[in-house]
Amino acid sequence: MNADIITDTTYPHSTVDGFEKGCTTGHCPAEVSCKTVFTRFNGDYAFRRQINAGMTPAEIVAAERKQAQEAADTDLRAKKAKGSQRSAETRDAARERHNAARRAKRAANLIPQKALIPRDKLAALLGEGLTDRQIGERLGFTRRQVAGARNTAKLPRNPDSNRRPAPATTGASS
Numbered sequence: 021m022n023a024d025i026i027t028d029t030t031y032p033h034s035t036v037d038g039f040e041k042g043c044t045t046g047h048c049p050a051e052v053s054c055k056t057v058f059t060r061f062n063g064d065y066a067f068r069r070q071i072n073a074g075m076t077p078a079e080i081v082a083a084e085r086k087q088a089q090e091a092a093d094t095d096l097r098a099k100k101a102k103g104s105q106r107s108a109e110t111r112d113a114a115r116e117r118h119n120a121a122r123r124a125k126r127a128a129n130l131i132p133q134k135a136l137i138p139r140d141k142l143a144a145l146l147g148e149g150l151t152d153r154q155i156g157e158r159l160g161f162t163r164r165q166v167a168g169a170r171n172t173a174k175l176p177r178n179p180d181s182n183r184r185p186a187p188a189t190t191g192a193s194s
């Protein structure tokens with residue numbers, strides 16, 4: 021092409037007219053070459069519509085880049101959201117494993133251990149109306165040890181008159 025076309029500052033570069041007047045190669049000095057404008061104007065309805073609406077090719081291309089970037093960002097956000105969803109599932113799985121381990125441990129602790137005080141003996145002493153403290157005194161255990169054994173045996177305590185009455189656990193008023 022004529023070198024004058026490249027250097028001529030009045031040449032209508034970045035236009036269909038520029039292409040038709042001879043700027044047909046990639047040497048066009050415009051940001052969006054005459055060749056590109058011509059090709060797109062004739063093959064891209066949206067591009068043609070925007071040109072006809074008064075936008076410059078550079079504006080159209082810039083808007084397209086922005087749109088592409090926004091689409092990419094949206095895509096990235098969607099992927100990230102998906103990613104965090106996945107890691108949330110992983111966290112849930114980890115929590116579930118942890119809980120399962122705890123349940124197993126708890127179940128293991130529920131395996132009956134040798135009772136400090138045989139259940140029937142404890143039940144008999146309680147049947148006599150003895151308190152945990154009195155049973156402990158009789159058997160040589162602390163009140164706490166008796167209470168523990170009684171709780172394990174799921175036997176009700178006898179009220180200890182030396183202590184403040186415990187709040188009713190078998191809802192008498194409620």
Ligand SMILES: [Zn+2]
Pocket residue numbers: 032033034035038039043048049050053054055
């Ligand atoms: Zn040109």
